[in-house]
Amino acid sequence: MAQVQLKNLEKVYNKTNKVVHGIDLDIKDGEFMVLVGPSGCAKSTTLRMIAGLEDITGGDVIIGDERVNDLSPSKRQIAMVFQNYALYPHMKVRGNLSFGLRIAGRPKAEIAAAVDKVAEILEIEPLLDRLPKQLSGGQAQRVALGRALIKNPGVFLFDEPLSNLDAKLRASMRVRITDLHRQLKAEGSSPTVIYVTHDQTEAMTMGDRICVMQAGHIMQVATPKELYNAPANLFVAGFIGTPEMNLVEGAMEGGEFIMGSQRLALGSDLAGRLSSQPGSAVLGIRPQQFSLVSEGPALQAKLVNAEFMGHEVYMHADCEGHRLVSVVGAAEFEARGQSDVIRLRPDPKTLHVFDKSDGRNVSLHGGSIAA
Amino acid sequence: MTDMTLPKTAARTADEAAAAKRARMDLISAVVRYSLLFGVGFLMLYPLIWLVGASFKTNSEIFAGAGFLPESPTLEGYVQGWQTSTPYTFGRFFWNSFLIILPKVIGTAISCTMVAYAFARFEFPFKKILFGSVIAVLLLPNVVTRIPQYILFRDLGWLDSFLPLWVPSALAGDAFFVFMLVQFLRSLPTDMEEAARVDGANSLQTLIFIVVPMLGPALVSVCLFQFMWTMNDFLGPLIYISSVDKYPVSLALKLSIDTTEAFEWNRILAMSVLTITPALVVFFAAQRYFIEGISAGGRKG
Numbered sequence A: 001m002a003q004v005q006l007k008n009l010e011k012v013y014n015k016t017n018k019v020v021h022g023i024d025l026d027i028k029d030g031e032f033m034v035l036v037g038p039s040g041c042a043k044s045t046t047l048r049m050i051a052g053l054e055d056i057t058g059g060d061v062i063i064g065d066e067r068v069n070d071l072s073p074s075k076r077q078i079a080m081v082f083q084n085y086a087l088y089p090h091m092k093v094r095g096n097l098s099f100g101l102r103i104a105g106r107p108k109a110e111i112a113a114a115v116d117k118v119a120e121i122l123e124i125e126p127l128l129d130r131l132p133k134q135l136s137g138g139q140a141q142r143v144a145l146g147r148a149l150i151k152n153p154g155v156f157l158f159d160e161p162l163s164n165l166d167a168k169l170r171a172s173m174r175v176r177i178t179d180l181h182r183q184l185k186a187e188g189s190s191p192t193v194i195y196v197t198h199d200q201t202e203a204m205t206m207g208d209r210i211c212v213m214q215a216g217h218i219m220q221v222a223t224p225k226e227l228y229n230a231p232a233n234l235f236v237a238g239f240i241g242t243p244e245m246n247l248v249e250g251a252m253e254g255g256e257f258i259m260g261s262q263r264l265a266l267g268s269d270l271a272g273r274l275s276s277q278p279g280s281a282v283l284g285i286r287p288q289q290f291s292l293v294s295e296g297p298a299l300q301a302k303l304v305n306a307e308f309m310g311h312e313v314y315m316h317a318d319c320e321g322h323r324l325v326s327v328v329g330a331a332e333f334e335a336r337g338q339s340d341v342i343r344l345r346p347d348p349k350t351l352h353v354f355d356k357s358d359g360r361n362v363s364l365h366g367g368s369i370a371a
Numbered sequence B: 001m002t003d004m005t006l007p008k009t010a011a012r013t014a015d016e017a018a019a020a021k022r023a024r025m026d027l028i029s030a031v032v033r034y035s036l037l038f039g040v041g042f043l044m045l046y047p048l049i050w051l052v053g054a055s056f057k058t059n060s061e062i063f064a065g066a067g068f069l070p071e072s073p074t075l076e077g078y079v080q081g082w083q084t085s086t087p088y089t090f091g092r093f094f095w096n097s098f099l100i101i102l103p104k105v106i107g108t109a110i111s112c113t114m115v116a117y118a119f120a121r122f123e124f125p126f127k128k129i130l131f132g133s134v135i136a137v138l139l140l141p142n143v144v145t146r147i148p149q150y151i152l153f154r155d156l157g158w159l160d161s162f163l164p165l166w167v168p169s170a171l172a173g174d175a176f177f178v179f180m181l182v183q184f185l186r187s188l189p190t191d192m193e194e195a196a197r198v199d200g201a202n203s204l205q206t207l208i209f210i211v212v213p214m215l216g217p218a219l220v221s222v223c224l225f226q227f228m229w230t231m232n233d234f235l236g237p238l239i240y241i242s243s244v245d246k247y248p249v250s251l252a253l254k255l256s257i258d259t260t261e262a263f264e265w266n267r268i269l270a271m272s273v274l275t276i277t278p279a280l281v282v283f284f285a286a287q288r289y290f291i292e293g294i295s296a297g298g299r300k301g
Helices: A043-051 A093-103 A108-122 A137-149 A167-186 A200-206 A224-229 A234-239 A267-273 A330-336 B002-054 B076-083 B090-121 B127-139 B142-155 B163-170 B175-187 B191-198 B203-232 B235-240 B249-259 B265-292
Strands: A004-013 A017-027 A032-036 A058-063 A078-081 A155-159 A192-197 A209-214 A217-222 A246-253 A256-259 A262-265 A279-285 A290-293 A299-308 A312-319 A322-329 A341-346 A352-355
Touching (some): A004 A043, A017 A058, A017 A217, A032 A043, A032 A200, A043 A078, A043 A155, A043 A192, A078 A137, A078 B191, A093 A108, A093 A137, A093 B203, A108 A137, A137 A167, A192 A200, A200 A224, A209 A224, A209 A234, A217 A224, A217 A234, A234 A246, A234 A279, A234 A352, A246 A322, A256 A279, A262 A299, A290 A322, A290 A330, A299 A322, A312 A330, A312 A341, B002 B265, B076 B090, B076 B265, B090 B127, B090 B163, B090 B175, B090 B203, B090 B249, B090 B265, B127 B175, B142 B163, B142 B235, B163 B235, B175 B203, B191 B203, B203 B249, B203 B265, B235 B249
Parallel strands (some): A032 A192, A078 A155, A155 A192
Antiparallel strands (some): A004 A017, A004 A058, A246 A279, A279 A352, A290 A341, A299 A312, A299 A341, A312 A322
């Protein structure tokens, strides 16, 4: 129903403390955009500026075709779901849902119909006459969701809505929210969603696109698949994926990566994309891209610890002073992982090479490494 | 079979004996604790109990002993005290007290809430200096402002009316209440107010529909304190009110001491009992809200 554009958006607290450093972001109409980053990366501040709960120091927020910098939150066609639900404690669920419509002075019959419809969608009809303190966390979050839904807004803003729930409930609410978005899209209202979280699982599973932020800067905006397969820089590479990507410092020389006494051939494909000049670099290998081999070219490492996860094993190994984490199948581990020294062969197609000085992923588009 | 059950029975009786001993110790400790509490409580309440008892005594009996039970209970003190030595009954003075208290409490609740809301939630120029002066007023002894205030109200022509008692409170003149509400508001999460803003409520609507209900317990305390302080206030009415027909009960009590040569103590004590009754009733009625506290405000995971 509305696209959202951030243009050179800045936030400065107390005139000196700059927390958002001029970010640009285009969010398409009907898109599910996730803002993700470690705590303190200003993702919530950005969301609150879009909502109008925080003053904008510089730049513009455009919702639909309108610059909304100076509009009050209620005039921005937005609805927001807060981390701790923010239900009005003295009103029953029905009162919480209908508060916005009552303030707007809508007719009673219309309000009642809207409440019933939302309650049905979220399956909270039995809760309508309860007070917020009589609800469980999951129920309270559904009511908070309903309060946003009833406004039929152009843009939904979620501020870490699931972080107060336990893991199981979080997983089911995750699906419920994405289902709801799909359902609304199918009905033709297609609301835009901006969803803030610090949890990369939520980001990867829910987002159409993900905006990874760090310290008030956007590190990369891409689809989950792109982020995983082609991280633009060291930060994104380390942030997305569990267990984390192995990032090993070393040197590039003639299509080989040198770490300590070991050399790893990068494969002609990757080597061809990189310029030939030597230099120090950071090699990124996903733990899932290792295979355990008994012979042939591979990194030799000392097995330090093995975590049994059921169908797979997380192996922690020491390779030339670097801790390498690899994920291998349980059967593979049984067959070849029992010795002290293991041989790990990464899939050369999935290797990433990062410039050590600025963190760029130079293996993506054929870049050169600063000498 | 018997060999098996015997030790069990023995163990059980030993257990039972231990349990019985524990129960006996619990009982003794409870008796000691409650006797002590009752004793100290009685000691502290004794003056009040004596006051009530003495109000039913005859004048000659009051100073005859320290016991509180009247030998021949009489309502004479109440009947004659109610008539007073003025053309008015004590009912008139209660009505005057009520006329002072009600607008004052309502004015305090409204004005202090608005001022506290502004200080706690908004940014405006000179906020720090202004809040500093509120605290400064709080620390200032009341007597310092008596004379300037008196001159001000005299020049406004408000002497011998209730206005000097009402107006300062209706303009959030009681810095203590402002401070108390600001502190309470600061402890409340702002999320609900933000949600209300997103829902389309303006500042005043947010205050009335969201903040005031959450402030409930604190507001009850404010009203209760203001009620008791005004009920007990002697100096304020003494300074500003000169006609007897406008006297509140606190002044009327002193009236009965002034005008009689031989003090009719039973009348004074009887009226004192009546005077403290409203405060006690209101306190016990509002106690529940006191205790209910802020548990209704905000909810966690």
